[in-house]
Amino acid sequence: MLVILPPSETKVIGGDPSRVLDLESLSFSSQIDIRRSLVEQTMSVSQELEPARTAFKLGPHGDGDILRNRDILSSPVMPALSRYTGVLYDALDKESLSPEQNTRCDASVAVFSALWGLIRASDLIPSYRLSYDSRLPLGSVQAQWKKAMGSVADNVWSEANGFVLDLRSEGYRGLAPVPAGIGVYLALVQPGERGARKALGHGNKAAKGTLVRNLITSGATLESLDDLVAWGEEMGYDVDSQSYGDGRIDCVISGN
Structure with missing residues (x-):
């Protein structure tokens, strides 16, 4: 089983000062060429604030992120699931898992980000700023990932090695959709009027984090859609x- 999460815009700053980014050590290594290109472009456009603000759709409040982008290759690193923060990751609360549960989490949880593509929970990454809708010198992030995945997608998804549960938001799913037959996008929805359903809305991120935590703490090993339904x-x-x-399959959350 591989559960794929979206990244967060907010990130923990700092990390292990004795370690820096090693692109060749990141999981799903067939993405290394696009990763290297995106890192180079992100660092390049971040050398000047105004072009960077445009590229990353930031105001002056984001200048700190832009400055950190200049040092992606030399900044301290930490595991991806410790780097990302915010409502989803707070609800998952990896730091409070037992050692056994943490091992299970590292083996079965991944993040698909605009800069790294698909990485595992334990992959060591620096702080950075790049979103699915950013625009870099060689074009939009969406277009660059679409082109790159055209040649490496089979290798990437074969390394997932099991049933894929996609919990990404729409923008990040669009960078590299999960191929038919290997997994499912789980849409968190709530009941609407006259039997209709609508997106969960405000509680979506917290519900995702809690769901992933429950998958880990329950020891679930989903191998199929039927397993997901039964676990639910x-x-x-x-x-x-x-x-x-x-x-796609709906998970109906009531009481939100």
Whole structure:
């Protein structure tokens, strides 16, 4: 099983001062060429504040992120799931997991970011700023990932080695959709009027983090869509098998 999360815009600053980024050590190594190109472009455009603000869609409040982008190759690193912060990652609360649960988390949780693509929870990364809708010297991030995945997607997804549970937001799913037959996008929704459903909204991120934490702490090893539905029944999640279509299935969250 591989659970894929979106990155967060907010990140913990700092890390292990004795370690810096090693692109060749990152998981899913077939992405190394696009990673190297995006790092070079991100560092280059960050040399001047105004062009960088435009590229990253930031105001002056984001200048600290831009300055840190200049030092991506020399900044201290930390594991990806410790680097990302915010509501989703606070709800997952990896730091409070037991050693056994942390090992399980490192083996089964990944993040798909604009800069690194698919990485595992334990991969060591520096602080940076780049979003799925950023625009770099060689074009939009979306276009560059689409082109890159055209040649390496088979290798990337084969390394996932199991059922893929995609919890990414729409923008990040668009960078590299999970191929049909190897996994599913789990949409967190809430009941609407007259039986309709709508996006979960405000509670979406916290619900995702809690769901992933429950997957880890319950020892789940999902190998199929049927396993996901069965686990949901056991844990009190309404994963609606009748909603499945086009690689998506609904998880209905009530009371939000």
